[in-house]
Amino acid sequence: MVESMGRHVLSVRDLAVEFGGDRGTLRALDGVSLDLHAGRVLGVVGESGCGKSVTARAILGILDRAGKVTGGQVLLDPGTSSQQDLVALDPNSQTMRGVRGGRIGLIFQEPMTALSVHYTVGNQIVEAIRAHRELSKADARNRAIELLGEVGIPRPESRVDAYPFQLSGGLRQRVGIAMALAADPQILIADEPTTALDVTTQAQVLALLRRLQRDKGIALMLITHDMGVIAQMADDVAVMYLGRIAEFSPVRDLFARPRHPYTRALLRSVPSIRAEPRDRLATIGGTVPHPGARPSGCAFHPRCPEVIAGRCDQSAPRPVPPLEAGAACFLNEGAA
Amino acid sequence: MKVLEVEGLHKSFPIRGGLLQREIGRVRAVQDVSFSIERGETLALVGESGCGKTTVSRCILRALPPTSGAIRFSPQDGTVVDLAPLSRRALRPLRRHIQMIFQDPYSSLNPRMLVGDIVAEPLAVNGVGSVEREARVRALLDLVGLPQSARTRFPHAFSGGQRQRIGIARALALDPRLVVADEPVSALDVSVQAQIINLLLDLQDRLGLSMLFVAHDLGVVRHVSDRVAVMYVGRIVEIAPTRSLYSRPRHPYTEALLAAVPKPDPELRDQAAAPRGEVADPANPPPGCAFHPRCPFAVDLCRTEVPKLRETTTGHMSACHRAEELTLTGVA
Incomplete structure (x- = not known):
């Protein structure tokens, strides 16, 4: 599957994150390895607590105060002379600020998280542009209008002076995307970018994201819980469960030949608009355990x-090796 | 036999503005909405945010007074009451017959009450004796797939899916004629959502539930509903048997x-x-x-x-x- 990959722009290796609290520490990420390539979309999918958002926040150095990277690397431009380990940088350093929003753009679920209510859309985009590029205010404003047009906002020359609350949810998310693109990043991380949107707006925003990603050759990491969004958007997919990667597959394989029993179960439990009325869904027994009560x-x-008694409860399966398709499951390791 | 018949329902809200907060216009949130629900039938109300689906359900529960229209409800065979013009006092004896399942199983359960008491509360309020109450709570927990040990625990000890089961048990305590479920699975993870959808399907079969199912997820709706009404900007634009509407x-x-x-x-x-x-x-x-x-x-x-x-x-x-x-x- 490595044949048609674009330039390797980001490598996450064995990333571990812990959260400290009153009741001891929780391991939120436990040896996660991922790769981003120019022009490709990596989908990261999983249920709550699987660590998909924590991965994004750890990459960007914006974990909550209680969270801490306890191991692993996040390599920007891996294998080049300018390779940098973001984990080794102070999250508040000048370099890291330049990476965040500069090299790596970020799109949130609720664009209001990224937007201030007190400033116009234009002022915020201008600020984002000028934080990373040396442009005059007037030039930055023109660039902001251009960006708003690029993300499909009608009448950008007047909308640039609107406040976020004056815009609908769909337009706000478009502004969020324009902000993320302000410094022309090669990498975009989008955390549930359409979850808060209605279905017709979601379709518009997904189409926009895909067009921008393709046109600009962006490496997009798309985090979602929605298998439909994965199927429509991703080239490669990492399925996460309780802080680890359960499966990594090209998107067609994932849906046609899921490798991990969790992926299979997850796919079967998605309600379908093609179902017969009153069709039962396949379910996964129990619930996702709390990360603090991680099963052995x-x-x-x-x-x-498909549990193998005496085996799956005793030892952990090998993680999926980086840059290879596979599942962290004894069924895939062959008889041993 | 119809459990509910809504006819020509309108609901508008004032838009206020200016120094004196005078009414400067009206939002017509629901306009001329008519539909009915047969006994044992699940009707889904779908649409995007702001389409008025939640306003319709709140009018039926009389959490909001309708602006005009009729909401004819049959609390028992042979009786029909129009809920729309009733006073709070006149509504009180009818409330037990229409119950609600909420979207958020985290905020809809009192964190200070034991699960057994949460499920028993509607029974107690309606004067069911303690012996009968006890038996009823046991049966309800079985019905929704919760262990009996749940009775003596607090809601926070349960996952989202289990909390939704608690909410369903409470809604069913008084054997309601109509259940109004507002996005009951949209806050849940996919694997848990599937369990709750199956539970609702089981309950439809076993109890012959009549349900108004308010939702935005067309996949979920296809699984649980017999008929679907699609709303757009306050009006029903299409209403049909589920398979016919989708195909x-x-x-x-x-x-x-x-x-x-x-x-x-x-x-x-x-x-x-x-x-x-x-x-x-x-x-x-x-x-x-x-x-x-x-x-x-x-x-x-x-x-x-x-x-x-x-x-x-x-x-x-x-x-x-x-x-x-x-x-x-x-x-x-």
């Missing part, structure tokens, strides 16, 4: 329909 | 909704189509058919005249001027 062995074993 | 929609908005759902199939890529433009502002809706500025099939008539909801084929109603001549695309 393979964390999915108490819910797994 | 052969008769309103361009329904077609657009179905096309916009991201399909979990990478082979169907780049086929998702979004209608142009944005949902109209209910405070300032376009003249004629509210969907016309986004509709690829709009003609002059659509810009001037509000289309009436009418039967196009048996049991299938559409409010599109061109419903009979258009062949719209659904999903198989």
Whole structure:
């Protein structure tokens, strides 16, 4: 699957994150490895607590105060002379500020998180542009109008002076995308960018994201819980469960031949607009355990329909090796 | 036999402005909505945010007073009461017959009450004795798939899916004639959502529940409902048996909704189509058919005249001027 990959722009290796609290530490990420390539979309999918958002925040150095990277690397421009390990940088350093929003753009679920209510859309984009590029205010304003047009906002020359609350949810998310693109980043991380939107607006925003990603050759990391969004957008998919990658596959394989029992179960439990009325759904028994009560062995074993007693509960399966398709599951390691 | 019949329901809210907060206009959140629910039937009310689906459900629960229209409810066989004009006092004895399942199982359960007491509360309020109450709570926990040990624990000890089961047990405690479920699975993870959908299907079969199911997820709706009503900017634009609505929609908005759902199939890529433009502002809706500025099939008539909801084929109603001549695309 490595044949048609674009330039390797980001490498996450064995990333571990812990959250400290009154009741001890929680391991939120446990040895996650991921790769982003120019012009490709990496979909990261999983249920709550799987660590998909924590991965994004750890990459960008914006974990909550209680969270801490306890191991691993986040390599920007891996294998080049300008390779940088973002984990080694102070999250508040000048360099890291330049990376965040400069090299790596960020799109949130609720664009109001990224937008201030007190400033016009234009002022905020101008500020984002000038934080990363040396442009005069007038030039930055023109660039902001250009960006608003690029993300499909009608009448950008008047909307540039609007406040975020004057815009609908769909337009706000378009502004969020324009902000993320302000410094022409090669990498975009979008965390549930359409979850808060209605279905027709979601379709518009997904189409926009894909067009921009293709036109600009951006490496997009798209985090979602929605298998439909994954199928429509991703080139490669990482399925996460309780802080680890359960499966990594090209998108067609993932849907045609899912490798991990969790992926199979997850795909079967999605309600379908093609269902017969009153069709039952396949379910996964139990619920996602709390990260503080991580089951022994393979964390999915108490819910797994294909569990091998004496094995899956005893030892953890090998993680999926970076840059290879596979599943962290004993069924895929062959008889041993 | 009809459990509920809504006819010509209108609900508008004042828009206030200026120094004295005088009324400067009205948002017509719900306009001329009519539908009915048969005994044992689940009707889904779908649409995007602001379409009025939640306002309709709140009017039925009489959490909001309707502006006009009738809400005829049958609390028992042979009796029909119009809820719309009733006073709070007159509503009180009827409330037990309509129960609600909420979206958020985290905020809808009192964190200071034991689960057994939460489920028993509606029974106690309605004067059921303690011995009978005890037996009823046991049966309800069984019914929704919760262990008996849940009775002596607090809600925070349970996951989202289990909390939703607690909410369902409470809603069913008084054997309601009608259950109104507002987005009951949209806050849940996919694997848990599937469990709750199956539970609702089981309850429909076992108890013959009549349900108004308010939701935005067309996949979920297809699984649980017998009929579907699609709302757009305050009006029902299409209402039909579930399979008929999905396979052969008769309103361009329904077609657009179905096309916009991201399909979990990478082979169907780049086929998702979004209608142009944005949902109209209910405070300032376009003249004629509210969907016309986004509709690829709009003609002059659509810009001037509000289309009436009418039967196009048996049991299938559409409010599109061109419903009979258009062949719209659904999903198989």
